[in-house]
Amino acid sequence: MSRRWFAVALLAGVAFRIVLLLNYDLVNGGEVDVYLADEGVVGLMGKHILEGRSLPVFFYGQHYLGALEAYLAALSFAIFGVSITSLRLVT
Known part of the structure; x- marks a missing residue:
């Protein structure tokens, strides 16, 4: 069961990262200000x-x-x- 949860969490994390990369404006646009x-x-x-x-x-x-x-x-x-x-x- 723990391997299954790990795989689901890993896939969810990868999917979230892909969404952020494809929608850069969600992170660096609008009212959210990103700085280093x-x-x-x-x-x-x-x-x-x-x-x-x-x-x-x-x-x-x-x-x-x-x-x-x-x-x-x-x-x-x-x-x-x-x-x-x-x-x-x-x-």
Whole structure:
């Protein structure tokens, strides 16, 4: 019985993935906004810079990759407000 449930779950997962691939607008369109993890880190760093909470030299959690993009994000946030759109202007 467990093999049958595994096969059904596997087929359902594959079918769901195919539907998502064929209907990309379901994921990346409409009211759902998709962003990448690195984009989120830059946005968080930019928000912290704007609030005066942090002045990082490097990406959070790393000792490399400078934070210039986060400072540009903070400038964009100051001008246009904190949003995904203003973040994407600089990333």
